[in-house]
Amino acid sequence: MRHLLSIADLSATQAIQILDTAEELSRVSDGPMKKLPTLRGRTIVNLFAEDSTRTRISFEAAAKRLSADVINFSAKGSSVSKGESLKDTAQTLQAMGADAVIIRHSASGAAQRLADSQWMTGSVINAGDGTHEHPSQALLDAFTIRKNLVRGGNDLTGIRVAIVGDIIHSRVARSNVLLLTKLGAHVTLVAPPTLLPAGVESWPVTVAYDFDSVIADVDVVMMLRIQLERMSEMFFPNVREYSHYFGLNRDRLKMMRPNAIVMHPGPMNRGLEITADSADSARSVILQQVTNGVTVRMAILYLLLAGSQESGAQV
Amino acid sequence: MSLALPAPDMDRAITRISHEILERNSGSESITLLGIPTRGAHLAARIAAKIEAIEGKAVQCGTLDITLHRDDLRMRPPRALMPTTIPALGVENRSVILVDDVLFSGRTIRAALDALGEIGRPAAVQLAVLIDRGHRQLPIRADYVGKNLPTSLSQIIKVQFTELDGVDEVTLEEGNA
Numbered sequence: 001m002r003h004l005l006s007i008a009d010l011s012a013t014q015a016i017q018i019l020d021t022a023e024e025l026s027r028v029s030d031g032p033m034k035k036l037p038t039l040r041g042r043t044i045v046n047l048f049a050e051d052s053t054r055t056r057i058s059f060e061a062a063a064k065r066l067s068a069d070v071i072n073f074s075a076k077g078s079s080v081s082k083g084e085s086l087k088d089t090a091q092t093l094q095a096m097g098a099d100a101v102i103i104r105h106s107a108s109g110a111a112q113r114l115a116d117s118q119w120m121t122g123s124v125i126n127a128g129d130g131t132h133e134h135p136s137q138a139l140l141d142a143f144t145i146r147k148n149l150v151r152g153g154n155d156l157t158g159i160r161v162a163i164v165g166d167i168i169h170s171r172v173a174r175s176n177v178l179l180l181t182k183l184g185a186h187v188t189l190v191a192p193p194t195l196l197p198a199g200v201e202s203w204p205v206t207v208a209y210d211f212d213s214v215i216a217d218v219d220v221v222m223m224l225r226i227q228l229e230r231m232s233e234m235f236f237p238n239v240r241e242y243s244h245y246f247g248l249n250r251d252r253l254k255m256m257r258p259n260a261i262v263m264h265p266g267p268m269n270r271g272l273e274i275t276a277d278s279a280d281s282a283r284s285v286i287l288q289q290v291t292n293g294v295t296v297r298m299a300i301l302y303l304l305l306a307g308s309q310e311s312g313a314q315v
Numbered sequence: 316m317s318l319a320l321p322a323p324d325m326d327r328a329i330t331r332i333s334h335e336i337l338e339r340n341s342g343s344e345s346i347t348l349l350g351i352p353t354r355g356a357h358l359a360a361r362i363a364a365k366i367e368a369i370e371g372k373a374v375q376c377g378t379l380d381i382t383l384h385r386d387d388l389r390m391r392p393p394r395a396l397m398p399t400t401i402p403a404l405g406v407e408n409r410s411v412i413l414v415d416d417v418l419f420s421g422r423t424i425r426a427a428l429d430a431l432g433e434i435g436r437p438a439a440v441q442l443a444v445l446i447d448r449g450h451r452q453l454p455i456r457a458d459y460v461g462k463n464l465p466t467s468l469s470q471i472i473k474v475q476f477t478e479l480d481g482v483d484e485v486t487l488e489e490g491n492a
Contacts, residue, residue: 020395024396024399028433038388302396304393306389307388308390
């Protein structure tokens, strides 16, 4: 495995290897010494051409816990805002000796382009490309689900997951659908028809328009952020109506199964897709997702960077 | 291929190591056994069982994965991580006995000392191995040795345990060098 570009490229075995590695690494993170020497001398560049809080600092924390050197590079305040192309940026990073580039970009396929080009030789990790994929988020979600709900198994067979909300703009939903179904879970997408992408009937999922008919039957409710910044037209009449039909609130929380959990990839629009008391309820594992994000990303960095590049084949 | 240590001899060696550990540490009260996966962990469990049979009480026994501390990580494809389980009393102020199947270059043990340092500060660290095959590249020696086996660099030592391999034995194979 040389790059992590999309969940579609991963086999179930490779995904489970990442989750198992993260499981072992989480014991290190729980211990008194949080730093490991494993990636000493490696340089990792965070190339973020789109805003991000948790993904960037999560990758940064993961890299630092493995003793790698981290260079943060965001579009704002760099030459990208002067119009420098991805190619020139990549070649600059190559000239500086980056062993890996973690890229977030508003264009779908940006990470793939970087990996396929001859612009740089290091590993490429996709930290979200447009509305395409966000593989590390799906892996940390699968890890969180497995940790909370799976006893005595290494995949997610039999787990029922509802992904609710702005599916059309969500790279998190795309990566999660691919990964969770690959690991044996059953996924239901819940959204108004306007927020479902074209061709959703070909996805390996069930689609529902009525949140209340689904919520009592699932083990995981994954709420998605309404991505107002990507909405240039009207996708629903108004915010109150959306919250009423598709938001997670106290009444819907009561309908959930006894051990069911609430997830959200963040950042949350409190009061829109999720009420504050649902986000802070005992069922919520939203902060666990953030903690697990660091260990899962450590596992990704370990598996991509710790071994020799020569013998690692691209998946 | 030649048989270096058949099952009965292997069992005797483990029994002797267990007695030596007890003698050196005046009993099992202060010791914590940490096996290095995979086969070191099985050897540690065997030694723990012997010590329990001799002393009549449980001994602290766990595993210590050293993968993240290896100095040859970059030379090979990524390795799977193995479990680290630290027994209840931890390592702080304990006499930790690292257990591995074969002592060769000493690099595994160096990595184990680093990994141990992450967990705490033991009062002392000792090393028990089933086979010492020589060719050390670092100033490291074992405190308890099952059998000293002079080898050439090209030879391959294979330690097998019933739990993993269906048989207890140590064999010496000619390599292709």
